[in-house]
Amino acid sequence: xxxDEFLIAGIAVDNTTYxxxxxxxYKVPDHLSNxxxxxxxxxxxxxxxRFRQGMILSLSYGKEENLKEISSxxxxxxxxxxxxxxxxxxxxxxYFCTYYDSVKVMLPVGINYNISTFYTAVKVNDDVLNSLxxxxxxxxxxxxxxxxxxxxxxxxxxxxxxxxxxxxxxxxGVVNREDDAFRKTKDATVKMVSLCxxxxxxxxxxxxxxxxxAELLTVVDKASVxxxxxxxxxxxxxxxxxxxxxxxxxxTDEVMRIPYTVSDVKKDEVVxxxxxxxxxxxxxxxxxDDKASxxxxxxxxxxxxxxxxxxxxxxxxNDNKGTILMVxxxxxxxxxxxxxxxxxxxxxxxxxxGLSIGERLDEYKRVSRGDAKIVLGTRSAVFAxxxxxxxxxxxxxxxxxxxxxxxxxxxxxxxxxFRCYKHNALLLLSSATPSVESFYMAEKGIxxxxxxxxxxxxxxxxxxxxxxxxxxxxKGNFSNYSTTLKELISSNLIHKKQSIILLNRRGYxxxxxxxxxxxxxxxxxxxxxxxxHSANNRMMCHYCGHSVPYTDECPDCHQHTLKFSGAGTQxxxxxLVDMFPSARVLRMDADATMTKSSYETKLTAFANxxxxxxIGTQMVAKGLDFPNVTLVGVINADQxxxxxxxxxxxxxxxxxxxxxxxxxxxDSKGVAVIQTSTPENYVIGLSAKQDYDTFYKGEIGVRKALxxxxxxxxxxxxxxxxxxxxTIKCANAFQNALINKIKTNYSSMPLRVLGPSQAYVYKVNNxxxxxxxxxxxxxxxxxxxxxETLLEFSKNKEFKxxxxxxxxxxxxxx
DNA sequence: AGCACGCCGACT
DNA sequence: GTCGGCGTGCTC
Numbered sequence: 001x002x003x004d005e006f007l008i009a010g011i012a013v014d015n016t017t018y019x020x021x022x023x024x025x026y027k028v029p030d031h032l033s034n035x036x037x038x039x040x041x042x043x044x045x046x047x048x049x050r051f052r053q054g055m056i057l058s059l060s061y062g063k064e065e066n067l068k069e070i071s072s073x074x075x076x077x078x079x080x081x082x083x084x085x086x087x088x089x090x091x092x093x094x095y096f097c098t099y100y101d102s103v104k105v106m107l108p109v110g111i112n113y114n115i116s117t118f119y120t121a122v123k124v125n126d127d128v129l130n131s132l133x134x135x136x137x138x139x140x141x142x143x144x145x146x147x148x149x150x151x152x153x154x155x156x157x158x159x160x161x162x163x164x165x166x167x168x169x170x171x172x173g174v175v176n177r178e179d180d181a182f183r184k185t186k187d188a189t190v191k192m193v194s195l196c197x198x199x200x201x202x203x204x205x206x207x208x209x210x211x212x213x214a215e216l217l218t219v220v221d222k223a224s225v226x227x228x229x230x231x232x233x234x235x236x237x238x239x240x241x242x243x244x245x246x247x248x249x250x251x252t253d254e255v256m257r258i259p260y261t262v263s264d265v266k267k268d269e270v271v272x273x274x275x276x277x278x279x280x281x282x283x284x285x286x287x288x289d290d291k292a293s294x295x296x297x298x299x300x301x302x303x304x305x306x307x308x309x310x311x312x313x314x315x316x317x318n319d320n321k322g323t324i325l326m327v328x329x330x331x332x333x334x335x336x337x338x339x340x341x342x343x344x345x346x347x348x349x350x351x352x353x354g355l356s357i358g359e360r361l362d363e364y365k366r367v368s369r370g371d372a373k374i375v376l377g378t379r380s381a382v383f384a385x386x387x388x389x390x391x392x393x394x395x396x397x398x399x400x401x402x403x404x405x406x407x408x409x410x411x412x413x414x415x416x417x418f419r420c421y422k423h424n425a426l427l428l429l430s431s432a433t434p435s436v437e438s439f440y441m442a443e444k445g446i447x448x449x450x451x452x453x454x455x456x457x458x459x460x461x462x463x464x465x466x467x468x469x470x471x472x473x474x475k476g477n478f479s480n481y482s483t484t485l486k487e488l489i490s491s492n493l494i495h496k497k498q499s500i501i502l503l504n505r506r507g508y509x510x511x512x513x514x515x516x517x518x519x520x521x522x523x524x525x526x527x528x529x530x531x532x533h534s535a536n537n538r539m540m541c542h543y544c545g546h547s548v549p550y551t552d553e554c555p556d557c558h559q560h561t562l563k564f565s566g567a568g569t570q571x572x573x574x575x576l577v578d579m580f581p582s583a584r585v586l587r588m589d590a591d592a593t594m595t596k597s598s599y600e601t602k603l604t605a606f607a608n609x610x611x612x613x614x615i616g617t618q619m620v621a622k623g624l625d626f627p628n629v630t631l632v633g634v635i636n637a638d639q640x641x642x643x644x645x646x647x648x649x650x651x652x653x654x655x656x657x658x659x660x661x662x663x664x665x666x667d668s669k670g671v672a673v674i675q676t677s678t679p680e681n682y683v684i685g686l687s688a689k690q691d692y693d694t695f696y697k698g699e700i701g702v703r704k705a706l707x708x709x710x711x712x713x714x715x716x717x718x719x720x721x722x723x724x725x726x727t728i729k730c731a732n733a734f735q736n737a738l739i740n741k742i743k744t745n746y747s748s749m750p751l752r753v754l755g756p757s758q759a760y761v762y763k764v765n766n767x768x769x770x771x772x773x774x775x776x777x778x779x780x781x782x783x784x785x786x787x788e789t790l791l792e793f794s795k796n797k798e799f800k801x802x803x804x805x806x807x808x809x810x811x812x813x814x
Numbered sequence: 815a816g817c818a819c820g821c822c823g824a825c826t
Numbered sequence: 827g828t829c830g831g832c833g834t835g836c837t838c
Contacts, residue, residue: 008838016837017815024838046837047818067838167817168830797834 007033009070010058012088012099013045019794021098023057027067035059035070038078038085040113042071042181051179053113055103057085074113074181079368080106081387083422090418093783095408096790096806105408106383108351110361113181118149119166120176128174136165140174149178192253193239194222199247206247209238217248224253254365270311273304279450280308283428286448287312287391292421296397296442297430299452300461300690301661305430306336308452309393310343312428317344317373321390321425324375326382326412328399330354331599332622337376344374351377351384354600379404382412382419389423392416396622397429397438398654400811409807432661433654433692436699437710462632462663462670464688468679469636480572485633485673486579492631493583493612497668499631501615502659503572504639512539514554515561521554527763532564543764572635573615580613588616621659627666632659637676637684645813646708649683653695656687707752709809713778715786716771716810718759721802724768730793730802731756731770738774738789746785751776760814767803771813778808 010023026043028035035041037056045052053074080088084106091102104112121143132140139159143150155166169175194217195201201214213228225236242248272280279297286293299305313323325340327333330352340348349363349372366372368385375384379402382392394402394416402412413429420427429438429447442449455461467482477483492499511529512521521530523541530539532550540547552562564571573587586606588599599619606614607626614620640652656674664670676684686695704711717734721727735756742749752775759769776782786806793799 011838013838015815019815020837022838026838043838046816048816050817064838 005061005063007035008060008062008064008067009035009041009056010060011041011043011054011070012057012103013043013054014052014100014104016098016100017794018096018098019791021100023099024054025062025064025067027069028059029069032070032073035073036078037082038080039076040074040079042074042115044068044071050117051115051181053115053181054100055080055088057088057099079111079385081385083419084383084385086422087383087415087419091408091410091415093787094414095410095808096783096787097408101408105380105404105410108357108360108364110357111183111364113183115179115181117152118178118180119143119152119155119170120149120178121146122174122176124174128172132169132172132174135159136169136174139165139169143175149180190253191225192222192251193217193225193228193243193248194251196246196249201247204245204247206242209234210242213238213242214247225250270307270314272307272311273456275452275454276304276308276456279452280311282448282450283308283312283426284315287315287426290424292424292426293448294417294420294427294429294441294446295448295450296434296438297428297450297452298434298439298442298692299430299432300455300692301432301658302455302665303432303452304456305395305432305452306339307456309395309428309430310339312391313374313393314343316390317347319390320373321388322367322373322375322384322386323390324377324381324384324386324392324416326392326394326402326416327376327378328396328401329619329622330376330378332603332619334600334604335625340374340376347372348374348376349384351375351381353378379412382415389419389425391426391428392420393428393430395430397431398433398435398650400651403809403811405811407805409805409810411809433650433657436650436696436703439696440700440710460664460669461690462660462672464660464672464674466679466684466688467673467675469675469677472675480575480635481579481633482673482675485675488631488671488673489576489580489583489613489633493580497630498606498609498611498626498628499613499633500620500626500629500659500662501572501576501613501633501635502620502655503615503617503635504637512562512564514557514559515563516559517554517557519554519556521562525764525766526761528761543761576613576615583613584611585613585615586611588614588619618655621655621662625665626662629662630664630666630668630670632663632670632672634659634672634674634676637674638678641678641681641683646703646706647812649699649702653683653687653692656684657690657692660687661690707775712750712752712775714809715774715776715778715782716807716813717774718805718807719756719770719772719802720764720767720805722767723801726799727768727770727802728756730799730804731772733799734789734793734804735772737792738772738785741785741789746781749776749779749781773813 007028009026009028011026013024035056037059040053040055042051043054044050051071088099088102088106091097091105092099121140129137129140139155142158152166166175170177195214201218206214213234216228217223225239228239229236239248243250283295283297286295297305297308309325313325316323327336330337330350331354337350349367351360351363355363364385367375370387373386375381375386394413397413404410416427419425438447441447465484467484469482472482489499511531513519521539522528523530523543523546525546526541526543528541528543530541532539537550538547539550552560554562573585576583576585586602588602605611609628634656637652637656640655641648660672663672674684674688682698683695703709708714719727719731719734721730735753739753742751753772755772756770759771762769790804790806793804
């Protein structure tokens with residue numbers, strides 16, 4: 001540093017838009033000269049110097065003129081390590097979001113600050129007061145009587161006025177304005193007491209009660225005031241007088257909201273079968289060599305992949321390194337949580353959507369401090385603030401829940417890869433039906449492939465029959481259940497065995513159509529048919545949440561002739577109840593008014609044998625192990641096969657294989673029935689045989705021929721706007737601008753552009769949606785062209801009301 | 815996105 | 827004259 005230079009912080013500022021976002025330079029004032037990268041701060045921003053929160057991402061010396069200064073610190077210590085800041089930058093330049101969006105996605109919600117504006121009355125002379133309107137005078141008098149800063153929202157509510165009136169008062173100098181930052185969730189603290197340093201209690205003359213307390217504090221060093229009162233039976237006044245005499249002092253300690261009871265931690269060895277052991281040995285050698293690498297653990301359903309990575313996690317834990325274990329949906333894996341907490345006690349932190357915001361914050365802090373070294377959670381667990389990561393495991397790596405559908409539209413697999421690279425750690429992808437992309441990488445030798453080909457213990461694969469529903473209909477059976485499936489359910493009921501019935505969500509919702517005019521009831525805001533929900537007797541839109549009470553009056557022709565069509569889970573359940581009146585049926589689907597915890601309760605009830613039949617959508621295919629289930633029925637396999645994008649076969653294969661694999665996990669042999677009207681489709685036959693290898697060979701051929709991942713990346717650009725014409729115009733303009741840039745600057749870049757075209761659901765929330773699909777390489781050059789075009793369009797006044805989103809390798813083309 | 819500044823119409 | 831309407835441009 002030269003003499004005339006000073007410390008400058010590069011700060012990611014909250015609430016910027018992509019169009020003008022950057023790292024903003026602020027001068028570090030002298031009294032804050034020991035700030036560190038990774039600390040959050042409050043800075044004045046914009047013309048009005050209103051406060052914004054931000055995070056310091058870089059520090060350097062310079063002599064730039066006219067910089068504003070950092071106002072204050074929000075964290076007394078950095079909350080991000082340098083590696084986490086590297087991850088912030090990684091997300092920023094890969095997913096087209098602002099710097100602070102990237103910071104925010106890595107933090108638990110509870111840790112974020114809310115900036116609120118407060119107003120106070122200023123003492124002014126009568127001339128000024130008399131110039132106010134009556135209404136303004138009223139507001140002024142109100143603030144004067146409050147005699148303390150009043151939150152903006154409160155004033156607006158009390159007087160039902162707009163913000164402009166307050167701004168006017170402020171400009172007149174009648175009221176004062178200040179911004180303050182508040183945490184949504186407070187740290188939970190407890191009042192502690194301890195003796196002051198260098199105090200010998202014999203030097204003082206104390207009352208008997210004070211003596212007792214002082215003795216206690218000599219022994220225990222420190223205790224909460226509550227504890228002191230509890231053990232001595234005295235009140236707080238005794239400690240109060242000790243503090244007054246400067247013998248003891250009060251301070252606050254943070255407490256955790258989740259009380260951890262370290263109950264009988266299991267120390268017994270994980271027992272592995274010979275094939276599991278050799279898989280483990282292979283993975284362990286990868287873990288040990290100090291290079292970052294990716295391994296794919298591919299094991300058939302029921303082969304015991306969990307035990308393998310459990311042992312690996314144990315090794316990592318014993319090396320005092322951190323582990324992240326990601327699962328697709330935590331509400332469906334209570335068993336896994338139980339296994340881990342019973343083995344590792346409070347060294348496990350669970351990032352659980354069922355936790356309150358405060359609890360999540362506490363879990364985050366336990367990890368941040370190094371108190372918990374094993375993190376178990378869903379997608380966002382990949383951002384766990386571990387300081388020294390040795391291993392990241394992604395269970396069921398092909399699951400779509402690892403991809404975020406909100407900005408930043410990240411894929412947890414890519415973040416995991418990046419963090420493992422930074423920590424020289426092992427990334428372990430685990431699956432019975434790996435994504436085609438991952439298996440391809442393994443085949444090419446870029447990932448290390450480890451196979452488990454046999455089921456653990458006595459369990460064998462279920463016997464699967466495929467039933468052609470066309471034939472059933474020709475025989476006069478128009479119900480959801482084939483004769484075969486009906487008979488098997490009936491026999492299971494007699495033998496006190498459990499059954500699982502899988503319905504596909506798509507096309508299985510109950511919609512309403514008019515018998516007079518033939519119209520289907522659609523959402524007024526979206527181009528989607530409304531579905532009927534019996535739980536609240538309303539018709540609802542799944543896209544925007546719009547709902548109206550059910551009536552039989554057609555909104556179009558006003559005849560009272562609305563009628564249900566389609567077969568929802570509710571209808572399929574009804575049929576089941578009609579067929580087997582004595583059966584105890586449990587229905588589960590994502591739309592039912594179910595909370596996360598009720599999934600768990602219901603699944604546990606099913607596991608305990610309180611129900612005979614579990615019927616529902618995707619969720620029934622995953623989660624708990626039910627040893628008593630010997631029959632799995634798939635009502636209609638077709639809808640999942642023939643949806644709209646290149647991944648539908650992969651998803652259908654994975655779902656069918658998983659659900660079929662649910663049958664016969666215990667001692668009894670299982671059976672499964674797949675009902676379809678296209679029995680000749682090879683995906684159905686292969687998932688019945690659980691033949692991933694043949695499926696993969698077919699699928700990779702298709703991907704190569706049609707240039708889909710892993711042979712290309714897919715970039716989906718979405719345009720949303722209220723005015724359809726402008727939206728189309730914007731889509732065309734954007735696409736052309738992009739193509740022109742690529743042609744002039746990167747003429748050799750391989751590229752195929754499709755579109756613009758209407759999105760499948762072309763209107764959501766009154767916004768028209770169009771899209772461009774680009775097959776490309778997700779390279780630095782490609783991303784920089786996208787970024788450049790996005791910035792250009794954010795400055796374009798003509799299209800300022802059109803939203804443009806970019807999603808690289810999206811889940812679907814919607 | 816906000817927010818402030820500035821340049822024009824309708825009001826006591 | 828002046829209040830406040832919205833159009834315009836900037837954010838370290």
